[in-house]
Amino acid sequence: MNVPFVDLKAQYQSIKAEMDLAIQGVIDNTAFISGQHAKAFEAGFAQYVRRDHVIACANGTDSLEILLQAMGVGPGDEVIVPALTWISTGEAVTAVGATPVFVDIDDYFTIDADQIESKLTAQTKAIIPVHLYGQPCDMPRIMEIAQKHGLKVLEDCAQAHGAELNGQRIATFGNCGSFSFYPGKNLGAYGDAGGMVTNDADLARTARMIANHGQEGKHNHIMEGRNSRMDGIQAAVLNVKLPRIENWTDLRIANAGYYQANLQGPVTKPRVRPGARHVYHLYVVQSDSRDGLKSHLESNGIGCAIHYPAPLPHMACYSRLGHQPGDFPMAEKACDTILSIPMFPELTQAQMDRVIEVIQNFEG
Ligand SMILES: *Cc1c(COP(=O)(O)O)cnc(C)c1O
Numbered sequence: 001m002n003v004p005f006v007d008l009k010a011q012y013q014s015i016k017a018e019m020d021l022a023i024q025g026v027i028d029n030t031a032f033i034s035g036q037h038a039k040a041f042e043a044g045f046a047q048y049v050r051r052d053h054v055i056a057c058a059n060g061t062d063s064l065e066i067l068l069q070a071m072g073v074g075p076g077d078e079v080i081v082p083a084l085t086w087i088s089t090g091e092a093v094t095a096v097g098a099t100p101v102f103v104d105i106d107d108y109f110t111i112d113a114d115q116i117e118s119k120l121t122a123q124t125k126a127i128i129p130v131h132l133y134g135q136p137c138d139m140p141r142i143m144e145i146a147q148k149h150g151l152k153v154l155e156d157c158a159q160a161h162g163a164e165l166n167g168q169r170i171a172t173f174g175n176c177g178s179f180s181f182y183p184g185k186n187l188g189a190y191g192d193a194g195g196m197v198t199n200d201a202d203l204a205r206t207a208r209m210i211a212n213h214g215q216e217g218k219h220n221h222i223m224e225g226r227n228s229r230m231d232g233i234q235a236a237v238l239n240v241k242l243p244r245i246e247n248w249t250d251l252r253i254a255n256a257g258y259y260q261a262n263l264q265g266p267v268t269k270p271r272v273r274p275g276a277r278h279v280y281h282l283y284v285v286q287s288d289s290r291d292g293l294k295s296h297l298e299s300n301g302i303g304c305a306i307h308y309p310a311p312l313p314h315m316a317c318y319s320r321l322g323h324q325p326g327d328f329p330m331a332e333k334a335c336d337t338i339l340s341i342p343m344f345p346e347l348t349q350a351q352m353d354r355v356i357e358v359i360q361n362f363e364g
Contacts, residue, residue: 005303010346022236037235051197053204056230060180063194064092070206077125082111083311083331085130102313104328113141126152131160134279139173159281161186166275189234251345252280265360283343289364
């Protein structure tokens with residue numbers, strides 16, 4: 001039996017009739033950009049994330065960048081980002097003219113809050129905690145540091161829709177949160193889409209303007225902005241999926257529980273932060289023979305992937321920062337040992353049993 005890493009088709013099959021109608025509806029209404037579907041999504045998602053303002057936009061990279069700009073982060077500023085994350089987190093900082101300052105990770109693959117203060121300078125303006133793999137960062141500690149030093153906090157929630165810490169939803173700790181609805185994310189569109197969330201009305205107004213050519217009302221350009229709007233088809237897709245996200249999240253958590261209980265043998269299973277609702281965008285195991293394990297899984301038809309193969313500051317695009325091996329020991333160790341194994345809501349017990357069996361047969 002082959003087991004795919006993710007199976008977006010399985011989910012589509014389970015909602016096909018409703019989805020096809022919704023997409024046809026967008027074409028019938030010619031509500032292609034922003035419009036009624038995007039508005040409905042903004043209202044629904046605001047309820048889901050428990051924030052007053054949601055601004056739908058084109059993707060989760062734009063949403064990070066627009067929020068930084070809207071908070072006044074720009075040239076000469078520094079922004080704290082984790083050493084282990086997807087490139088967008090760093091790219092957004094550079095895109096507004098600021099400099100990313102990388103901080104190593106903790107035992108939960110998220111930014112090590114205890115190391116943030118040692119990286120602060122007079123130029124530091126903001127922190128971007130990333131709830132990596134669906135696990136919340138240590139937000140109480142991060143907010144304490146931010147308040148003490150007068151820093152803004154933008155939560156990168158691209159992998160963590162619905163995650164909570166001590167019963168509190170992510171994206172409600174910091175000044176604002178950024179979501180991606182890339183198809184493979186926990187809540188995924190059928191193309192690129194993103195969302196910005198906040199309780200700060202001024203920040204919401206500025207972010208909305210930036211994302212729509214600096215307009216407030218038609219042809220009233222208060223500033224130069226850009227074009228980063230959600231298209232109607234993506235909004236309609238998300239409107240069909242939104243009422244199901246809690247159920248799909250519970251299924252991810254149940255699947256992780258099954259791995260946690262039944263996967264024995266030559267891998268380390270992920271640690272969950274006390275008090276966290278980890279929503280398992282990815283289920284990441286560790287092995288000292290990771291490359292061998294990866295080949296073994298692939299040759300047995302089990303999908304797997306590495307998120308990510310190197311700490312971001314060690315990638316070629318950040319060579320200008322001059323980091324050396326050893327600067328981020330935890331992230332470096334993680335990148336040598338991590339492997340993401342199949343995780344999606346529709347994963348069956350038979351599929352998980354097969355993944356477990358193949359891992360247990362590995363002689364590394
Ligand atoms: C996916 C992702 C993004 C960017 O989202 P896009 O919609 O692909 O632009 C940003 N940050 C993290 C951590 C991500 O995983």
